[in-house]
Amino acid sequence: MSKNLRWRLITSLVVLVVFFAVGIYxxxxxxxxxxxxxxxxxxxxxxxxxxxxxxxxxxxxxxxDALRLETETEMERLREALRTAGILVSGINAASPTQFRVxxxxxxxxxxxxxxxxxxxxxxxxxxxxxxxxxxxxxxxIAIALRDEAVVQARQTIERRVNDLGVAEPSIAQQGxxxxxxxxxxxxxxxxxxxxxxxxxTGLLELKIVETGPMSTREELLVNGQVPEGMEIxxxxxxxxxxxxxxxxxxxxxxxxxxxxxxxxxxxxxxxxNQPAVSFTLSAEGGRKFGAVTETNIGRQLAIILDxxxxxxxxxxxxxxxxxxxxxxxxxxxxxxxxxxLRSGALPARLTYLEERVIGPSLGADSxxxxxxxxxxxxxxxxxxxxxxxxxxxxxxxxxxLFNLIILLGLMAYIGAVMTLPGIAGFVLTMGIGxxxxxxxxxxxxxxxxxxxxxxASINAGFGRVFLTLLxxxxxxxxxxxxxxxxxxxxxxxxxxxxxxxxxxxxxxxTFVSKALFELALSRRQQPQVxxxxx
Numbered sequence: 001m002s003k004n005l006r007w008r009l010i011t012s013l014v015v016l017v018v019f020f021a022v023g024i025y026x027x028x029x030x031x032x033x034x035x036x037x038x039x040x041x042x043x044x045x046x047x048x049x050x051x052x053x054x055x056x057x058x059x060x061x062x063x064x065d066a067l068r069l070e071t072e073t074e075m076e077r078l079r080e081a082l083r084t085a086g087i088l089v090s091g092i093n094a095a096s097p098t099q100f101r102v103x104x105x106x107x108x109x110x111x112x113x114x115x116x117x118x119x120x121x122x123x124x125x126x127x128x129x130x131x132x133x134x135x136x137x138x139x140x141x142i143a144i145a146l147r148d149e150a151v152v153q154a155r156q157t158i159e160r161r162v163n164d165l166g167v168a169e170p171s172i173a174q175q176g177x178x179x180x181x182x183x184x185x186x187x188x189x190x191x192x193x194x195x196x197x198x199x200x201x202t203g204l205l206e207l208k209i210v211e212t213g214p215m216s217t218r219e220e221l222l223v224n225g226q227v228p229e230g231m232e233i234x235x236x237x238x239x240x241x242x243x244x245x246x247x248x249x250x251x252x253x254x255x256x257x258x259x260x261x262x263x264x265x266x267x268x269x270x271x272x273x274n275q276p277a278v279s280f281t282l283s284a285e286g287g288r289k290f291g292a293v294t295e296t297n298i299g300r301q302l303a304i305i306l307d308x309x310x311x312x313x314x315x316x317x318x319x320x321x322x323x324x325x326x327x328x329x330x331x332x333x334x335x336x337x338x339x340x341x342l343r344s345g346a347l348p349a350r351l352t353y354l355e356e357r358v359i360g361p362s363l364g365a366d367s368x369x370x371x372x373x374x375x376x377x378x379x380x381x382x383x384x385x386x387x388x389x390x391x392x393x394x395x396x397x398x399x400x401x402l403f404n405l406i407i408l409l410g411l412m413a414y415i416g417a418v419m420t421l422p423g424i425a426g427f428v429l430t431m432g433i434g435x436x437x438x439x440x441x442x443x444x445x446x447x448x449x450x451x452x453x454x455x456x457a458s459i460n461a462g463f464g465r466v467f468l469t470l471l472x473x474x475x476x477x478x479x480x481x482x483x484x485x486x487x488x489x490x491x492x493x494x495x496x497x498x499x500x501x502x503x504x505x506x507x508x509x510x511t512f513v514s515k516a517l518f519e520l521a522l523s524r525r526q527q528p529q530v531x532x533x534x535x
Contacts, residue, residue, distance in 0.1 A: 005523060008516035015508075016403060019410025026413070045413040047187065048420030048494055049171070049359060051368050054187040055195060058355035061180050065349035066150035067097040067143055074120050074136070075100045076255045079230055081116045089113075089132075091229060098138035105132035148179070150348045155182050157347050161198050162186065164340045171418070181354065187418075192358055194337070200351050201307065201341045205280070207258040207290065207324070210301035210313050213250035221251040230254050234303070236310025237328060250310050252303045257293040262286025264322075266342035268335045271327045276335040278326040280342060287322035295319040306338070371424035378428050379405075382435050390442055392534035396521075397438040400514040404434045407505035412498065420494030430502030433477070437510035441466050446535060455533045456522060463515050470510065474503050 026044035029036035049056060071094055079092050090104025105113045110132070117126065117134070124136040138146075155174055162170045162184070171185035189195050211231060215221055221233050232254050235247050262282050269279040282290055294302070294316050301313040304326050311328045330338070382401065386394035408430060412419065419427075445462035453461065477499070484496035 002519075002523070005516065005519045008512065009520065012403070012513045012516055016406060019407045019414075021410075023408075023410030023413045024406060043413050045409060046416070046418045047368075048418045048423065049185040049187045050421040051371075051419060052187040053359045054185065054189045055192050056355070056357040056359065057184040057186075057196070057199070057353065058175075059182045059184065059200075059351040060176075060354050061151045061154045061182065061348075062350040062352060063147040063150045063180055064097045066146050067138065068094070069348070070123070070142075070146055071096075071098060071100055071138060074124060076230075078102070078117055078120050078136075080255055081119070082113070083230075085112055085116050087113055087116060095135070098143055100136050102134045102136070103132070105134060107132065151180055151182070153348045154351065158182060158184060158199055160343075161340060162195075164343065182351075194333075196353075196356075198337055198341060200353075201337075201347075204307055204347075205259065205263060205342055206256045206303075206305040207293075208252040208254075208256055208303045208305060209293065209297050210303045211251045211253060213252075213301075214248035214313070215250075216248060218249045221249055227251075234305060234308060234310050236303070236305075236313065250301075250303055250313060252305070252310075257302075258282060258286050258290045262289065263342060266339045268332070268339050269325065271325065275327070276330045276332050277328075278330075278335055278339050278342065280324050280326065282322045282324070284322075290324075291319055291321040367421050367424075371421065371427075375424065375428055375431075378431055382431060386435065386438070390535055393442060393445075393518075396514055396517045397435065397442070399517060400438065400509045401431060401434050403513050404430065404502070404506050404509040407509065408498075408502050411501045411505060415501075417497045417501065418494060419498070422492065422495035423498040426495045426498030426502060429499060430506060433502065434506045434510060437470055437506060438514065440469060441510065441514065442535060445533070449533065449535070458533070459515070459518050459522075463511060467511055470507060474507050477503050 021040070022043050023045060025034070026036060026041050028034055029041065030044065075092055075094060082089060082092075087109050088106065089102055092100065092102050094100045102113075102117075113134075117136075120126075120136060123142045124138055127135050127137070129135065151174060155172060159170075159172050162172065170187070171183065173183050175181050175183050184199065186195055212221055214236065218233055218235075221227075227233055228251070230253065231251050233249055233251050236250055237248065262285060264281045264283045264286070266278055266280045269277050271277040298316050298318065300316055302316050303310045303313045304324070305311065306326065311326050314327075326338070379401070383394075383398050386397045388394070390397065405427075408427070411417075417423075441462050444466050445458050448458035448461045449455070481496045481500045481503070485493050485500070488496060
């Protein structure tokens with residue numbers, strides 16, 4: 001046995017053993033209770049939603065919410081700046097998600113108003129009209145950026161929430177022609193309502209000073225039938241004796257003292273009555289702002305608001321900096337969910353469900369069974385064809401094909417790819433591509449033999465002259481798979497990944513392993529036998 005052949009065989013066996021251990025053995029260990037280390041079981045090939053069962057959701061991000069939030073934030077910022085500068089105006093009102101208007105700016109304070117509004121003009125264009133009216137319109141590039149950022153931030157927030165749920169191999173991706181849809185696939189999830197509630201919850205935490213409340217009705221907080229400027233009325237719950245245990249109302253300042261953006265951590269805890277609560281910790285900047293607000297409002301109520309509802313309104317007894325607590329009528333599960341939502345960050349906009357499908361595990365088991373049957377039948381037909389048409393050389397092709405499938409499963413498990421139903425289709429297609437490669441090589445070898453070249457020379461010529469052809473075809477297929485992965489969604493991506501990995505493993509087995517098997521067979525023959533080849 002030559003040194004070159006020995007090197008080929010050792011390399012092939014090492015590759016086979018490694019990928020069998022990574023791709024096949026963990027499956028056998030989980031099915032039959034075989035011993036296996038934990039780190040190896042973690043590499044076990046993961047099953048996708050269509051094979052394992054779970055939840056399939058398509059959500060739309062209402063991107064105008066992000067624009068409206070930015071507009072209202074700048075509007076309230078300007079209102080506070082005007083109050084600080086002593087500039088009295090008739091009103092400040094939002095006209096649309098990207099526009100707000102200031103009415104009644106005094107003529108003698110016009111210059112001071114322009115100075116106070118200078119910071120707002122970073123993101124808004126200002127235009128003046130009669131009677132001291134100014135209109136601020138969001139700049140087009142800022143609006144486009146906020147729309148795009150809203151979808152990206154929503155996807156990242158959902159990813160963090162899903163990861164905290166402990167879902168194995170979730171699939172979360174942007175899709176849709178407008179780019180405002182998010183596809184969420186959660187394999188193995190059974191508590192659908194909890195998953196939907198956590199994903200869709202806005203999770204917007206705000207701390208605001210209470211001006212008046214709580215009151216039993218919203219009308220009691222109106223002034224001349226209107227909500228006072230710079231204020232808003234929010235529903236909530238109250239433990240105050242004598243008030244109804246249902247919904248009460250608070251009038252709070254519209255300007256937010258501290259928001260969820262300043263949140264560093266949130267965790268389940270207990271309140272002073274040993275009831276479930278959520279404790280939170282603010283960032284250094286949030287703690288500084290919170291300390292300044294609480295110090296100047298000692299003796300007043302602080303509304304702790306979550307998603308537009310007052311959860312509690314404790315009275316400030318002293319200056320508070322970084323730590324706080326949300327109390328209310330929570331269960332342990334509600335506290336755990338709330339802490340998870342707050343930790344993951346607030347959604348920048350509302351989510352609307354466009355599609356919802358729940359796939360049962362029994363359907364996934366049927367898909368696996370059908371896929372296995374299809375793969376086994378396809379493999380059996382290929383084996384029969386190769387053995388009949390190429391005789392003993394067909395054994396070479398069958399062994400190379402088995403190598404290919406083992407390497408394919410091992411590579412997919414190693415890179416953490418997820419096997420889906422389209423992935424099984426790619427798996428079967430890989431077998432066909434593998435056989436096609438062997439057919440090209442074998443037919444070239446037969447042509448060389450018919451030209452009366454020796455067996456060794458024919459084998460070397462067959463592999464050497466077909467290699468570039470195989471390289472071209474595999475690269476072309478890889479380019480197509482890359483486009484499928486780039487522009488496709490979950491199932492299409494699963495097919496693309498399986499096809500790509502199969503193409504790479506097939507190129508190795510059809511050129512390297514198959515030739516090593518031919519050389520091994522020739523090295524074991526006596527000299528007269530080398531003159532013929534069963535093909």
